[in-house]
Amino acid sequence: MKVSVDRDLCYGSAECVHRAPEVFAFVDGFGVVRPGRDQTGEDPEILEAVEKCPSQAISITEAPRSAPDRP
Ligand code: SF4
Numbered sequence: 001m002k003v004s005v006d007r008d009l010c011y012g013s014a015e016c017v018h019r020a021p022e023v024f025a026f027v028d029g030f031g032v033v034r035p036g037r038d039q040t041g042e043d044p045e046i047l048e049a050v051e052k053c054p055s056q057a058i059s060i061t062e063a064p065r066s067a068p069d070r071p
Contacts (some may be wrong), residue, residue, distance in 0.1 A: 001040050002061050003050075005031050009057035016053055020045040031057070 003023065005016070007030055016024040016031045023037045023046055031053075040046055040060075050058045 001042065002038055003040055004038060004059050004061075005033055006049055006057045006059065007032075009055045010053075011057075012053050013054050016049040016058060019049040021051060024049060050059055 005024070009059060010030045012026070012031065014026050014031065017026045020043070021041065023043070024031050025034050026032075046060070050060055052069045
């Protein structure tokens with residue numbers, strides 16, 4: 001899974017940082033995904049951060065699959 005924050009929606013409540021500090025940081029008044037931490041499994045703390053974000057700014061999407069090998 002890939003986690004991201006839409007900065008246009010984020011209003012800086014810091015809920016995500018409080019709930020999953022190893023993945024989210026607070027920078028310039030916004031929640032951001034820490035560098036290199038955007039790929040994740042189904043971590044309950046991250047899912048809770050998504051659920052509790054008051055502006056629904058956090059998205060989780062499936063990581064792109066690698067293309068199949070061609071013969
Ligand atoms: S919880 Fe949502 S609104 Fe609050 S800082 Fe994180 S992304 Fe922004």
